Amino acid sequence: MKRLFPTLLLAAMLALASGCAKQADQIEPAAPAAQAESAAATAQPAAAEIDLDDYDSPSAEDAALSRDPLEGWNRFWFGFNDGFIQYVLKPAHKGYSAVVPEPLRNGISNFKHNISFPARVLNFLLQGEFAQAGIEFSKAIGNFMVTLGFGDVTSRNTPLFPYDPEAACFDHTLYVWGVPDGPYFIAPFLGPGTVRSTVGFGGDAAMKPQNYMIDEWYYTLAFDTYLHFNDAGKLIKAYDAVTEHAIEPYTALRNAYMSQRKNRLEKLEAAKAQ
């Protein structure tokens, strides 16, 4: 119980995060050719229902994407986070990348991913995805055995069972349980999200063993903040790609975040239906 407070504090305070980190994660290699091809082929029969041309009269889906009842709060924290990224994170990370070479940064990034594997396994179990939990577990064992957790030797292996690491978060567990998404919600330092994704971030933090291994909560916070800071390069790039060309950066980020969130969920659902 004593540890719950630091964990929750961590969830609330952590520099950079769920929403943002997920956004950066999505610039991952897309599905291999064969998969993409088959996805396109399966998209064909449903084509009659798709309306590709809903630009003149925005569809209900688009209206849902721009729903923003907490706009006042969100705009305030958007401004705060933007200032933090431009004036603190960017210069700090620029200096950091000049000192720490990319291979080392990637190694630390892999380490961050690998030590969090119990959270992913647990989420898959909570979703009833036992096969995927097994895959996640064996991938982590492989990575730790071969590289002590600093490498990623198993991500290119094709599992025997359809496996989607993007689903291994508490946000998705809540979705599986039927918890509604809630409106768009920007938290300080955490970046864009929804109410559910923010709760999910707290849940994931509570499941990560590294948050229980060190006695002093401020060391835990420093350690986790460092691991996120090490990964900030991807985040900054994704953030710039969305906001740099924008006339209204706040709206551009909301649209990009909510569309990506919707696409990701549709992709997960489509994979499940197959």
Add this chain to the structure above:
Amino acid sequence: MRLKLFLLSLAFCFMAAFSAHAADMTARQTAEAGADRIMALLNDPAFKNPATKAAIREKIEDEVLQLFDFDEFSTRTVGPTWRKFTPEQKSAFKTAFTDLLRNTYIDTLDEYNGEKIRFTGEVVANNGKRVEVQMEFLTSKQAYPVAFRMLEKKGRWVVYDVLIEGISMIKNYRDQFRDILAKGDPQTLIERVQAKAIEQKEKKLKEKKEAK
């Protein structure tokens, strides 16, 4: 031998030119042909040569204007409010928005480094009147999903929206413009687009100077 080769390549060129302008090309063929021509220009050694670079860049811009329909971009980003724009406002907006897109994206051509495009599929919708051509933009490290949404206009297929990683460029701008139009009139929007276009241009110039 040489003459034969010459004639053969000439015939090939004619065929290529003919097929490019044939009205019966499908959306996917049009996108593929357009992307191929742009890639060929980018891979042209003359593009790396400062003396001939400007000419190649102009050719690329011509190809881009053939494939992408900036009229559609303009009307679709504004949405239904477009009908309230006066003809002068319409043309001013189109010029400003085209400038913004050009100033934002044209310099990324200089960063081209042998990336390739692979076509992965297509979705036909709205009774065959709209087609989404899906592809992957392959860099040395990653593959980014890109899609062109196309419609037929005057006997040829043109792109009316570009989706990068599933995010529609036009819908993203449309959301922003709706915010601006809700608070201001068309003139405000035009001025803000113009200001951003100039800002982008100056930023790129500054970056170039710093790089030197």
